[in-house]
Structure formats: structure tokens, C-alpha cells
Amino acid sequence: MPTHKNILEVKNLSISYGSNIAVDDITFSIKHGEIFGLLGPNGAGKTSALSVIEGLIKPKSGTLLLEGVDLQTHPMQAKAIMGVQLQTTSFQPELSIKQIIKLFAGLYNVKLLDRDISESLQTIGLEKEKSKRYKQLSGGQQQRLSLYIATIHSPLILLLDEPTAGLDPQSRRQLWDRIEHIRKDGGSILLTTHSMEEAQAVCDRLAIIDHGKILTIETPSGLIKKHKNDPAVRKVAHGKVTLEDVFIGLTGSEIRE
């Protein structure tokens, strides 16, 4: 269960690309052992916010603390304690699965013997594929490997950018089980998603983000309770109000590119 101490604190974060403001003064925090979801339509600013935390882009303004470490002044120290699964992960196509694992274990200074690698691959059902190349794996297998590599150094927090996009229901369920497992081991997770089902199934708290601003932060059930009587939500609801109704009610019905 989440503790009260925050692992990640994001304060007044703003991100812009030229004159386009992608993230506009957002503030949120994640507790130890908590699974926190950023839910928003396309172009809402989810991936931009995550990219700043991952150290891939620089913010316009704001403070980011990961376990007390300033992400902007000590990015390497912060990266050593976070695990990341990007939306489109790719590894050098010439490398075998085993070579990829050795590379990333080395980068995180994790000592892995061949036996350890075999055991880990067995756990994620990829033992027979260890000599294969990444591109030879199926989508579900790639995703499992990618998540394994993201957690190879037992990070304090795991950042997942739309982790179940493009996965079949079996692979999706398997991923949720893995997320639950990480939570049980005391890890925190920040994930972005489009999927209401996913948000409801795995997240302790959700932030709905749109046009770069956080509209609300609550537990999934709390969100429904808080917004079920909003006129915009009532207008889109068919019968009992769902999380999707709240989401559509708050972010609007128009299609985003």
C-alpha cells in the first residue's frame, strides 16, 4: 500500500516547444508504493511531462524531485533510481536478447551471470528466445522484455508511457499482473494511458490532463463520485456514470489529432 512519503514531486512544471505550450504549470506528487496514472487525450501533454521526468527534454520552468534528488541538477543520479519504458522502445536490431540484457545491466551497474539471465528470461517466458534478435520477437514478447529491462536494476519508481498500447488482451492482463507485482514489492509507478479500463484496474490515483493542464487528481472511484453530477458528465453518460463518462465530460468529445 502507498505510504505518505513522496517518491516524486513535480511542482509548477511548464514545457513549451517554441511558442506551443505543451504542459502548463502542473503540480503533482507520487507516494512510495503508489501507482499514479496520467490520463488524457492525444496531445494533452502526458508524454511531454513524462519526457521531462525521464530527462529527455528540458522544462521551461518547474521543480522535479525524485526521492529528494533534483532531476535537473543531478540527472544521472536520478536516472539510476528510475526505470523507464518508452512508448516506442527499440534496441539495436543486430543485438541478441541476451546481449541487450547484458548491455542494460552494465549501464545500471547490475552484475548478472549467464545463469541469472536465463532464470530471468524463464520468468518472463523468453528463455527459448535469448539468442533471437529484438525485432524477431512478437509484440507481447517485446513488451515483456522491455519491462524486464526497465526493472533490471530494481528502480524505486517505474515510468511507463502507454504500456499496453497495441497489446492483445492476454498480454495486457499479464502486464497488469507484473505492475501489481512491482507494487507489492514496494515500487512506485507513474504511467500514462488512454485506457479507462487500465486506469481503473491498476491506478491508485489518476490525474486527468488536457491542454497541458491537470484538471483533477483523485482515486478512480473518487473521480466518479466527485464528478458524477457535473452537467458535462451527465450529458455524456448512458446510465450509470463510468470513468470514461467523467473523462469525456471533463476533456470534451471532440477528436484530437
Next chain:
Amino acid sequence: MNKTNPIKSLRYLFQADLNVLIRNVRALFLSVLIPVILLFAYSSNKAQARLGGPSYIFAISITIGIISSSLQGYTLTLARDRDGGVFQRLRVTPAPGWAIMVSRLLVQVIANLVIAVAVLVVGGIIYHVNLTVLDYILVLFIATIGGAVFLSIGQAIVGLLKSAETVNAVVRIVFIALFLLGFLGISGVFGDVLQQVAKWTPLGTVMTLFQGALSATSWNQDTTYALLANLGYIIAFSFIGIRWFKWDSQ
């Protein structure tokens, strides 16, 4: 939490990039094959007399091999991996950005040295030339500098262009342009003015250096100027390639 170390990161990245080179042995083989074909093609007495002897033929062969490996191999792989998100995946680890690049460059330097040694060994046999250890050392030194010229040109192309497809197309055009202007231009086919211009192109200056290295007596003022020109090319193209390089093609 395990402490990470940039030098250790470089070691692991280098190991992985070396594995990529080994897996791509066919590409390396082709980079060696083209110069070896040139060595055979110009081995007749007539061709040797026309081109100015083995040192010129060795120089053009190594230069073409290095261009093929550095400009095409390095640049295209860089563009492909950037497009595929490979760099972004590495950048979210504690490995510093410089280590990601340096590791790739080191592997490419090794590939260039392999090409240079292959040309010297095969060329030595075909042309019955006995090369001293000093010759080898000098040629490997020049291969490193010459390789750096073409790697920096490749870096500049990847720095200025984002799309892997565009990089692919431009690299091929630059390769052909360098080849035509440098190789044919130096031979005087396009006239005296272009011959002088070609002498100072990246290909021309690298060839001058190789000729100087292969024959101590032919190291003259032009060779020294060629060395300076190469250093200038490296600095200028590296500046462009680093200043405008983006890790992400989006």
C-alpha cells in the same frame, strides 16, 4: 542502489557496438572488398604508370574503403537508430550522452583500421611492396585522421537532417560527389582547375596524406597543408554535427 560510472557505461556500450559491428560483418567485408577490387583493377604496369605508382593506388583504395565504412556505415546506422528510438532508450539510463556517441565512433575507428590493414596487406602482396612497421603506423594514423574527416561529415549530415530516408539519400549523393570530384577530379579528367579544387576536397586531402605516409620522400608542404585542411574539416563538420544533432527524429 548501485553506483553508476560513466567509464563503465562506455565499456558496456562499446561492447554492444562492437557486437553490432561483428554482426554486420558483411557490411565491413564490402568496405574491404571495394578497395581490394581497386587494388586488382590498377595492378597492371600501364595503370600504375598512369596513376603514379602503388602509393597513389593504395591511397585511393584505403580512402574509398574508409568513406564507404565511415560515411555510409556510421551515418546510416546513426540515422536508423535515432529514427527507431534506440538513442532515447539509452538516454533514459544513467549513461552519459557523450559515452553513447564515443562508443560508436571508437568502433568505427576500429573498422577503418581493419580496412587500412587489409589494403596494405593485400596491396603489399599484389604490388610486391615491402612495407615497414613505420609505414603501417603512419598509414594507421592517417586512417584515423581520414576516418575522422568522413565521420564528421556523416555527423554533420545527421545533425542537419532528421529523417533517416533523407539522410540515406543525401549520404549516397555525397558519396558519389566525393568520389567523382575527388577521384576523377584529381586524375585531371575534368581539367586543371577542377584538379586543383579536387586536391583540396576531403577525399583529395586524405589521399594526399596517405600518399605522404606511404612514401616518406613525398611528404612535402602540400602534405602538411593537407593535414591542416583535414583538421579544419574535422573541426568544422564536427561543430555542425554536434551543434545541430537531435537525439530524437520526431
